Amino acid sequence: MHLSSLNIAQFKNYATARVICTPAINCFIGKNGSGKTNLLDAIYYLSFTKSFFHAQDQFNIKHGEPWMRIEGLYMRNDMEEQVSLFVQRGERKVLKVNNNEPKKFSDHIGHLPLVMITPNDIMLIHEGSEDRRKFLDGIIAQTDKQYLSTLLLYNRVLEHRNKQLRSYQEGGSFDPVLFETYNDQLCESGNLIYACRKAFLEQFIPVFRVFYQDMASADEWVNMVYESDINHEPFDLLLKRNEHADLLAGRTTKGIHKDDINFFIGDYTLKKYGSQGQQKSFIIALKLAQYHYLKQKTAEKPILLLDDIFEKLDAGRLEKLMLMIAEEAFGQIFVSDTHLERLQQVFATIPAHVKYFMIDNGNISEI
Numbered sequence: 001m002h003l004s005s006l007n008i009a010q011f012k013n014y015a016t017a018r019v020i021c022t023p024a025i026n027c028f029i030g031k032n033g034s035g036k037t038n039l040l041d042a043i044y045y046l047s048f049t050k051s052f053f054h055a056q057d058q059f060n061i062k063h064g065e066p067w068m069r070i071e072g073l074y075m076r077n078d079m080e081e082q083v084s085l086f087v088q089r090g091e092r093k094v095l096k097v098n099n100n101e102p103k104k105f106s107d108h109i110g111h112l113p114l115v116m117i118t119p120n121d122i123m124l125i126h127e128g129s130e131d132r133r134k135f136l137d138g139i140i141a142q143t144d145k146q147y148l149s150t151l152l153l154y155n156r157v158l159e160h161r162n163k164q165l166r167s168y169q170e171g172g173s174f175d176p177v178l179f180e181t182y183n184d185q186l187c188e189s190g191n192l193i194y195a196c197r198k199a200f201l202e203q204f205i206p207v208f209r210v211f212y213q214d215m216a217s218a219d220e221w222v223n224m225v226y227e228s229d230i231n232h233e234p235f236d237l238l239l240k241r242n243e244h245a246d247l248l249a250g251r252t253t254k255g256i257h258k259d260d261i262n263f264f265i266g267d268y269t270l271k272k273y274g275s276q277g278q279q280k281s282f283i284i285a286l287k288l289a290q291y292h293y294l295k296q297k298t299a300e301k302p303i304l305l306l307d308d309i310f311e312k313l314d315a316g317r318l319e320k321l322m323l324m325i326a327e328e329a330f331g332q333i334f335v336s337d338t339h340l341e342r343l344q345q346v347f348a349t350i351p352a353h354v355k356y357f358m359i360d361n362g363n364i365s366e367i
Contacts, residue, residue: 001076001112001300002332003043010065012038013362020366021332023075024352025325027343028336029367030359036336039359040116040305043334046072046083047114047303049095049105057087074112083112106149110142113302115291119312121283125271129260136261139290140200143297147196154189154256157182162251169250187235190256194230197259201226207292212285215320222282223264229254277314284317291330301331310337310346318346326350340367 002023009016013035019026028036041060044052051060061068067088074081086094095105102108124131141148161182168174205224212222229238235255239246242254263270265278274282294302310318324330326349337343340356347354356367 003072004075005073007071008042010062010068012060017364022353022355023332025333025354027356028359029340034359035362036359037307040307040334040336042070044116045070047112052116058089113142113294113298115302116305117287117309118307125279132261133259150189150192157185165246166250168247183239190235193256208285208289211288215285215317216281221266225262227262228259304330304333306335308336
């Protein structure tokens with residue numbers, strides 16, 4: 001599976017643009033702010049029906065315009081497949097695959113497997129638990145439709161339960177029977193999510209460790225520890241025991257929506273004790289393991305997006321990554337960078353077709 005052409009209109013800083021892609025390596029070169037990362041985001045949009053950077057679609061429409069459109073033509077088993085996304089301010093977003101609308105956006109997730117690596121991925125280490133949960137859920141959801149629907153259900157029930165708690169806190173109506181129903185629904189969906197996350201990490205961590213050893217070239221023990229309230233107490237008892245605290249707080253204070261993953265190097269937390277080099281190796285290994293996992297589960301090589309990472313990698317880690325590309329470990333790759341000469345040097349020894357596109361404030365020209 002690969003993207004053969006990309007068409008965008010009124011998307012971010014682009015009025016209109018078209019890119020004819022190679023199934024191998026595609027490079028977008030331009031100054032910071034020129035729009036090269038926006039092209040990667042358009043490709044990401046077609047896989048996930050949302051932006052990698054802005055959760056609200058309206059922020060991705062070109063300033064002053066009422067709508068935006070992204071279209072991709074994919075090749076899969078010698079068959080063409082067209083995917084389009086149309087967003088109009090104040091209207092429902094429309095996704096079409098070969099001119100047919102999926103019943104739900106969630107049905108599309110995983111159909112076009114994709115992995116994106118950016119310099120901001122280091123925030124997985126330094127930011128809060130929400131980012132790490134999103135990373136975890138994003139991988140599982142691309143390979144397990146039931147997981148994604150269960151996660152969406154859990155979040156809806158959680159929202160309803162929190163609304164009841166806020167109503168009680170503000171002196172409004174409170175329905176104890178309905179509240180108990182929410183507890184039952186949270187437990188049912190939450191326990192399934194918890195079991196899936198545990199099972200995934202049992203498969204994922206050994207693969208991640210192999211990639212870390214390759215990237216770090218060091219015999220260091222790394223680990224990912226799944227932290228959950230349900231590790232220590234059944235979910236139904238947990239909710240019951242914390243009901244008074246929830247009523248006072250006006251929100252659900254315990255549950256799988258609070259889960260986290262702690263990163264370790266040896267016996268020490270990576271965030272506090274890991275060197276900059278160790279943290280870089282850790283993050284790249286996470287992303288490569290993500291790619292490997294998706295490839296194994298979907299029997300397809302996901303599209304790989306690399307956003308401005310070459311200036312962040314030292315020579316050793318860059319060489320490791322290039323060796324994997326040379327060995328055809330990856331499928332189609334899209335790269336953004338500020339320096340043409342650097343990319344030409346990086347890919348000079350790679351026996352794959354490379355296309356270079358110069359990006360200049362929303363204008364695209366093939367080199």
